[in-house]
Amino acid sequence: MELTKEEKDAVNEEVHELLQTFGKERENLIPILQNVQEKLGFLPGQAMEKIAKHLEIPAVDVYGLVTFYNQFRLNPPGENEVKVCLGTACYMVGGHITLESFERKLEIQEGETSEDRKYSLERVACVGCCTMAPVVTVNDEVEGYVTPTRVDGIVNSLEEQGNSTNNDDTA
Ligand code: FES
Known part of the structure:
Protein backbone atom coordinates (compact mmCIF):
# COMPACT_ATOMS: atom_id res chain seq x y z
CA MET A 1 0.00 0.00 0.00
CA TYR A 69 5.05 -14.67 11.83
CA ASN A 70 1.47 -13.56 11.69
CA GLN A 71 1.90 -11.23 14.66
CA PHE A 72 3.34 -8.78 12.13
CA ARG A 73 1.26 -6.78 9.70
CA LEU A 74 2.39 -5.28 6.43
CA ASN A 75 -0.49 -2.90 5.93
CA PRO A 76 -1.80 -0.04 8.02
CA PRO A 77 -4.83 -0.92 10.13
CA GLY A 78 -8.13 0.21 8.59
CA GLU A 79 -10.54 2.61 10.26
CA ASN A 80 -12.57 -0.52 10.93
CA GLU A 81 -10.57 -3.57 11.91
CA VAL A 82 -12.31 -6.84 11.18
CA LYS A 83 -10.67 -9.92 12.68
CA VAL A 84 -12.05 -13.35 11.95
CA CYS A 85 -11.23 -16.09 14.44
CA LEU A 86 -9.82 -19.22 12.87
CA GLY A 87 -9.13 -21.04 16.11
CA THR A 88 -10.20 -24.68 16.11
CA ALA A 89 -13.75 -24.17 17.45
CA CYS A 90 -14.47 -21.38 14.97
CA TYR A 91 -12.84 -23.17 12.07
CA MET A 92 -14.91 -26.30 12.78
CA VAL A 93 -18.15 -24.37 12.35
CA GLY A 94 -17.09 -22.56 9.20
CA GLY A 95 -14.97 -19.60 10.35
CA HIS A 96 -12.96 -19.92 7.13
CA ILE A 97 -16.16 -19.51 5.11
CA THR A 98 -17.02 -16.41 7.14
CA LEU A 99 -13.56 -15.08 6.32
CA GLU A 100 -14.15 -15.68 2.60
CA SER A 101 -17.46 -13.85 2.85
CA PHE A 102 -15.73 -10.81 4.35
CA GLU A 103 -13.07 -10.99 1.62
CA ARG A 104 -15.78 -10.89 -1.04
CA LYS A 105 -17.83 -8.19 0.64
CA LEU A 106 -14.87 -5.90 1.42
CA GLU A 107 -13.04 -6.78 -1.81
CA ILE A 108 -9.77 -7.35 0.03
CA GLN A 109 -7.91 -10.46 1.06
CA GLU A 110 -7.03 -11.46 4.58
CA GLY A 111 -4.04 -9.36 5.73
CA GLU A 112 -4.98 -6.43 3.50
CA THR A 113 -6.40 -2.96 4.00
CA SER A 114 -8.84 -1.41 1.54
CA GLU A 115 -7.46 1.38 -0.67
CA ASP A 116 -9.64 3.96 1.11
CA ARG A 117 -8.30 2.56 4.42
CA LYS A 118 -11.81 2.08 5.71
CA TYR A 119 -11.39 -1.63 6.40
CA SER A 120 -8.66 -4.06 7.26
CA LEU A 121 -9.21 -7.79 7.48
CA GLU A 122 -7.21 -10.28 9.49
CA ARG A 123 -7.42 -13.81 10.75
CA VAL A 124 -6.72 -14.36 14.43
CA ALA A 125 -6.32 -17.29 16.78
CA CYS A 126 -8.87 -18.12 19.49
CA VAL A 127 -10.24 -14.98 21.14
CA GLY A 128 -11.64 -16.95 24.08
CA CYS A 129 -15.35 -16.95 23.18
CA CYS A 130 -15.55 -20.39 21.58
CA THR A 131 -19.15 -21.00 22.69
CA MET A 132 -20.18 -18.24 20.29
CA ALA A 133 -18.29 -19.68 17.29
CA PRO A 134 -17.82 -18.56 14.61
CA VAL A 135 -16.50 -15.40 16.21
CA VAL A 136 -15.41 -12.14 14.65
CA THR A 137 -14.15 -9.00 16.33
CA VAL A 138 -15.00 -5.66 14.82
CA ASN A 139 -12.97 -2.82 16.30
CA ASP A 140 -12.32 -5.06 19.31
CA GLU A 141 -16.04 -5.73 19.92
CA VAL A 142 -16.82 -9.43 19.89
CA GLU A 143 -19.53 -10.61 17.49
CA GLY A 144 -20.68 -14.18 17.96
CA TYR A 145 -22.35 -16.65 15.61
CA VAL A 146 -21.09 -14.83 12.53
CA THR A 147 -22.24 -17.09 9.76
CA PRO A 148 -21.76 -15.83 6.18
CA THR A 149 -25.37 -14.60 6.13
CA ARG A 150 -24.50 -12.04 8.83
CA VAL A 151 -21.50 -10.60 7.01
CA ASP A 152 -23.47 -8.17 4.82
CA GLY A 153 -25.38 -6.88 7.84
CA ILE A 154 -22.19 -6.23 9.83
CA VAL A 155 -20.51 -4.37 6.97
CA ASN A 156 -23.66 -2.41 6.16
CA SER A 157 -24.00 -1.27 9.74
CA LEU A 158 -20.35 -0.14 9.75
CA GLU A 159 -21.08 1.80 6.57
CA GLU A 160 -24.08 3.45 8.20
CA GLN A 161 -22.06 4.35 11.30
CA GLY A 162 -19.38 5.84 9.04
CA ASN A 163 -21.98 7.88 7.15
CA SER A 164 -23.58 9.19 10.32
CA THR A 165 -20.14 10.18 11.69
CA ASN A 166 -19.42 12.02 8.45
CA ASN A 167 -22.78 13.78 8.65
CA ASP A 168 -22.03 14.77 12.25
CA ASP A 169 -18.72 16.20 11.10
CA THR A 170 -20.39 18.38 8.54
CA ALA A 171 -23.28 19.42 10.82
S1 FES B 1 -11.71 -20.70 18.52
FE1 FES B 1 -12.70 -18.88 17.97
S2 FES B 1 -13.16 -17.99 19.87
FE2 FES B 1 -12.10 -19.80 20.40
Missing part, protein backbone atom coordinates in the same frame (compact mmCIF):
# COMPACT_ATOMS: atom_id res chain seq x y z
CA GLU A 2 1.37 3.40 -1.03
CA LEU A 3 2.04 5.84 1.81
CA THR A 4 1.75 9.61 1.51
CA LYS A 5 4.89 11.74 1.71
CA GLU A 6 3.96 12.86 5.24
CA GLU A 7 3.54 9.25 6.31
CA LYS A 8 6.88 8.30 4.79
CA ASP A 9 8.59 11.15 6.62
CA ALA A 10 6.94 10.13 9.89
CA VAL A 11 8.02 6.50 9.38
CA ASN A 12 11.60 7.59 8.72
CA GLU A 13 11.69 9.71 11.81
CA GLU A 14 10.10 7.17 14.16
CA VAL A 15 12.22 4.27 12.94
CA HIS A 16 15.42 6.29 13.01
CA GLU A 17 14.74 7.32 16.60
CA LEU A 18 13.90 3.79 17.68
CA LEU A 19 16.96 2.25 16.06
CA GLN A 20 19.20 4.47 18.17
CA THR A 21 18.13 2.43 21.19
CA PHE A 22 19.16 -0.94 19.68
CA GLY A 23 22.58 -2.36 18.95
CA LYS A 24 23.46 -4.00 15.65
CA GLU A 25 23.18 -7.62 16.88
CA ARG A 26 20.94 -9.77 14.74
CA GLU A 27 19.01 -11.04 17.77
CA ASN A 28 17.58 -7.55 18.05
CA LEU A 29 15.58 -8.08 14.88
CA ILE A 30 12.35 -9.36 16.46
CA PRO A 31 12.33 -6.84 19.34
CA ILE A 32 12.94 -4.03 16.83
CA LEU A 33 10.11 -5.23 14.61
CA GLN A 34 7.78 -5.49 17.60
CA ASN A 35 8.66 -2.00 18.73
CA VAL A 36 8.22 -0.49 15.28
CA GLN A 37 4.87 -2.19 14.87
CA GLU A 38 3.76 -0.97 18.26
CA LYS A 39 4.65 2.58 17.28
CA LEU A 40 3.31 2.60 13.72
CA GLY A 41 0.61 -0.08 13.87
CA PHE A 42 2.26 -1.95 10.99
CA LEU A 43 5.60 -2.55 9.27
CA PRO A 44 6.01 -0.57 6.07
CA GLY A 45 8.63 -1.78 3.56
CA GLN A 46 10.60 1.38 4.09
CA ALA A 47 10.89 0.58 7.83
CA MET A 48 12.05 -2.96 7.06
CA GLU A 49 14.75 -1.61 4.78
CA LYS A 50 16.01 0.77 7.45
CA ILE A 51 16.06 -2.04 10.00
CA ALA A 52 18.01 -4.29 7.62
CA LYS A 53 20.54 -1.53 7.05
CA HIS A 54 20.92 -0.96 10.77
CA LEU A 55 21.53 -4.66 11.45
CA GLU A 56 23.63 -5.03 8.29
CA ILE A 57 21.58 -7.93 7.01
CA PRO A 58 19.74 -8.37 3.67
CA ALA A 59 16.28 -6.74 3.55
CA VAL A 60 14.91 -10.02 2.24
CA ASP A 61 15.74 -11.67 5.59
CA VAL A 62 13.67 -9.09 7.43
CA TYR A 63 10.80 -9.43 4.98
CA GLY A 64 10.92 -13.23 5.22
CA LEU A 65 10.64 -13.14 8.99
CA VAL A 66 7.80 -10.62 8.97
CA THR A 67 5.76 -12.70 6.56
CA PHE A 68 6.49 -15.88 8.53
Whole structure:
Protein backbone atom coordinates (compact mmCIF):
# COMPACT_ATOMS: atom_id res chain seq x y z
CA MET A 1 0.00 0.00 0.00
CA GLU A 2 1.37 3.40 -1.03
CA LEU A 3 2.04 5.84 1.81
CA THR A 4 1.75 9.61 1.51
CA LYS A 5 4.89 11.74 1.71
CA GLU A 6 3.96 12.86 5.24
CA GLU A 7 3.54 9.25 6.31
CA LYS A 8 6.88 8.30 4.79
CA ASP A 9 8.59 11.15 6.62
CA ALA A 10 6.94 10.13 9.89
CA VAL A 11 8.02 6.50 9.38
CA ASN A 12 11.60 7.59 8.72
CA GLU A 13 11.69 9.71 11.81
CA GLU A 14 10.10 7.17 14.16
CA VAL A 15 12.22 4.27 12.94
CA HIS A 16 15.42 6.29 13.01
CA GLU A 17 14.74 7.32 16.60
CA LEU A 18 13.90 3.79 17.68
CA LEU A 19 16.96 2.25 16.06
CA GLN A 20 19.20 4.47 18.17
CA THR A 21 18.13 2.43 21.19
CA PHE A 22 19.16 -0.94 19.68
CA GLY A 23 22.58 -2.36 18.95
CA LYS A 24 23.46 -4.00 15.65
CA GLU A 25 23.18 -7.62 16.88
CA ARG A 26 20.94 -9.77 14.74
CA GLU A 27 19.01 -11.04 17.77
CA ASN A 28 17.58 -7.55 18.05
CA LEU A 29 15.58 -8.08 14.88
CA ILE A 30 12.35 -9.36 16.46
CA PRO A 31 12.33 -6.84 19.34
CA ILE A 32 12.94 -4.03 16.83
CA LEU A 33 10.11 -5.23 14.61
CA GLN A 34 7.78 -5.49 17.60
CA ASN A 35 8.66 -2.00 18.73
CA VAL A 36 8.22 -0.49 15.28
CA GLN A 37 4.87 -2.19 14.87
CA GLU A 38 3.76 -0.97 18.26
CA LYS A 39 4.65 2.58 17.28
CA LEU A 40 3.31 2.60 13.72
CA GLY A 41 0.61 -0.08 13.87
CA PHE A 42 2.26 -1.95 10.99
CA LEU A 43 5.60 -2.55 9.27
CA PRO A 44 6.01 -0.57 6.07
CA GLY A 45 8.63 -1.78 3.56
CA GLN A 46 10.60 1.38 4.09
CA ALA A 47 10.89 0.58 7.83
CA MET A 48 12.05 -2.96 7.06
CA GLU A 49 14.75 -1.61 4.78
CA LYS A 50 16.01 0.77 7.45
CA ILE A 51 16.06 -2.04 10.00
CA ALA A 52 18.01 -4.29 7.62
CA LYS A 53 20.54 -1.53 7.05
CA HIS A 54 20.92 -0.96 10.77
CA LEU A 55 21.53 -4.66 11.45
CA GLU A 56 23.63 -5.03 8.29
CA ILE A 57 21.58 -7.93 7.01
CA PRO A 58 19.74 -8.37 3.67
CA ALA A 59 16.28 -6.74 3.55
CA VAL A 60 14.91 -10.02 2.24
CA ASP A 61 15.74 -11.67 5.59
CA VAL A 62 13.67 -9.09 7.43
CA TYR A 63 10.80 -9.43 4.98
CA GLY A 64 10.92 -13.23 5.22
CA LEU A 65 10.64 -13.14 8.99
CA VAL A 66 7.80 -10.62 8.97
CA THR A 67 5.76 -12.70 6.56
CA PHE A 68 6.49 -15.88 8.53
CA TYR A 69 5.05 -14.67 11.83
CA ASN A 70 1.47 -13.56 11.69
CA GLN A 71 1.90 -11.23 14.66
CA PHE A 72 3.34 -8.78 12.13
CA ARG A 73 1.26 -6.78 9.70
CA LEU A 74 2.39 -5.28 6.43
CA ASN A 75 -0.49 -2.90 5.93
CA PRO A 76 -1.80 -0.04 8.02
CA PRO A 77 -4.83 -0.92 10.13
CA GLY A 78 -8.13 0.21 8.59
CA GLU A 79 -10.54 2.61 10.26
CA ASN A 80 -12.57 -0.52 10.93
CA GLU A 81 -10.57 -3.57 11.91
CA VAL A 82 -12.31 -6.84 11.18
CA LYS A 83 -10.67 -9.92 12.68
CA VAL A 84 -12.05 -13.35 11.95
CA CYS A 85 -11.23 -16.09 14.44
CA LEU A 86 -9.82 -19.22 12.87
CA GLY A 87 -9.13 -21.04 16.11
CA THR A 88 -10.20 -24.68 16.11
CA ALA A 89 -13.75 -24.17 17.45
CA CYS A 90 -14.47 -21.38 14.97
CA TYR A 91 -12.84 -23.17 12.07
CA MET A 92 -14.91 -26.30 12.78
CA VAL A 93 -18.15 -24.37 12.35
CA GLY A 94 -17.09 -22.56 9.20
CA GLY A 95 -14.97 -19.60 10.35
CA HIS A 96 -12.96 -19.92 7.13
CA ILE A 97 -16.16 -19.51 5.11
CA THR A 98 -17.02 -16.41 7.14
CA LEU A 99 -13.56 -15.08 6.32
CA GLU A 100 -14.15 -15.68 2.60
CA SER A 101 -17.46 -13.85 2.85
CA PHE A 102 -15.73 -10.81 4.35
CA GLU A 103 -13.07 -10.99 1.62
CA ARG A 104 -15.78 -10.89 -1.04
CA LYS A 105 -17.83 -8.19 0.64
CA LEU A 106 -14.87 -5.90 1.42
CA GLU A 107 -13.04 -6.78 -1.81
CA ILE A 108 -9.77 -7.35 0.03
CA GLN A 109 -7.91 -10.46 1.06
CA GLU A 110 -7.03 -11.46 4.58
CA GLY A 111 -4.04 -9.36 5.73
CA GLU A 112 -4.98 -6.43 3.50
CA THR A 113 -6.40 -2.96 4.00
CA SER A 114 -8.84 -1.41 1.54
CA GLU A 115 -7.46 1.38 -0.67
CA ASP A 116 -9.64 3.96 1.11
CA ARG A 117 -8.30 2.56 4.42
CA LYS A 118 -11.81 2.08 5.71
CA TYR A 119 -11.39 -1.63 6.40
CA SER A 120 -8.66 -4.06 7.26
CA LEU A 121 -9.21 -7.79 7.48
CA GLU A 122 -7.21 -10.28 9.49
CA ARG A 123 -7.42 -13.81 10.75
CA VAL A 124 -6.72 -14.36 14.43
CA ALA A 125 -6.32 -17.29 16.78
CA CYS A 126 -8.87 -18.12 19.49
CA VAL A 127 -10.24 -14.98 21.14
CA GLY A 128 -11.64 -16.95 24.08
CA CYS A 129 -15.35 -16.95 23.18
CA CYS A 130 -15.55 -20.39 21.58
CA THR A 131 -19.15 -21.00 22.69
CA MET A 132 -20.18 -18.24 20.29
CA ALA A 133 -18.29 -19.68 17.29
CA PRO A 134 -17.82 -18.56 14.61
CA VAL A 135 -16.50 -15.40 16.21
CA VAL A 136 -15.41 -12.14 14.65
CA THR A 137 -14.15 -9.00 16.33
CA VAL A 138 -15.00 -5.66 14.82
CA ASN A 139 -12.97 -2.82 16.30
CA ASP A 140 -12.32 -5.06 19.31
CA GLU A 141 -16.04 -5.73 19.92
CA VAL A 142 -16.82 -9.43 19.89
CA GLU A 143 -19.53 -10.61 17.49
CA GLY A 144 -20.68 -14.18 17.96
CA TYR A 145 -22.35 -16.65 15.61
CA VAL A 146 -21.09 -14.83 12.53
CA THR A 147 -22.24 -17.09 9.76
CA PRO A 148 -21.76 -15.83 6.18
CA THR A 149 -25.37 -14.60 6.13
CA ARG A 150 -24.50 -12.04 8.83
CA VAL A 151 -21.50 -10.60 7.01
CA ASP A 152 -23.47 -8.17 4.82
CA GLY A 153 -25.38 -6.88 7.84
CA ILE A 154 -22.19 -6.23 9.83
CA VAL A 155 -20.51 -4.37 6.97
CA ASN A 156 -23.66 -2.41 6.16
CA SER A 157 -24.00 -1.27 9.74
CA LEU A 158 -20.35 -0.14 9.75
CA GLU A 159 -21.08 1.80 6.57
CA GLU A 160 -24.08 3.45 8.20
CA GLN A 161 -22.06 4.35 11.30
CA GLY A 162 -19.38 5.84 9.04
CA ASN A 163 -21.98 7.88 7.15
CA SER A 164 -23.58 9.19 10.32
CA THR A 165 -20.14 10.18 11.69
CA ASN A 166 -19.42 12.02 8.45
CA ASN A 167 -22.78 13.78 8.65
CA ASP A 168 -22.03 14.77 12.25
CA ASP A 169 -18.72 16.20 11.10
CA THR A 170 -20.39 18.38 8.54
CA ALA A 171 -23.28 19.42 10.82
S1 FES B 1 -11.71 -20.70 18.52
FE1 FES B 1 -12.70 -18.88 17.97
S2 FES B 1 -13.16 -17.99 19.87
FE2 FES B 1 -12.10 -19.80 20.40
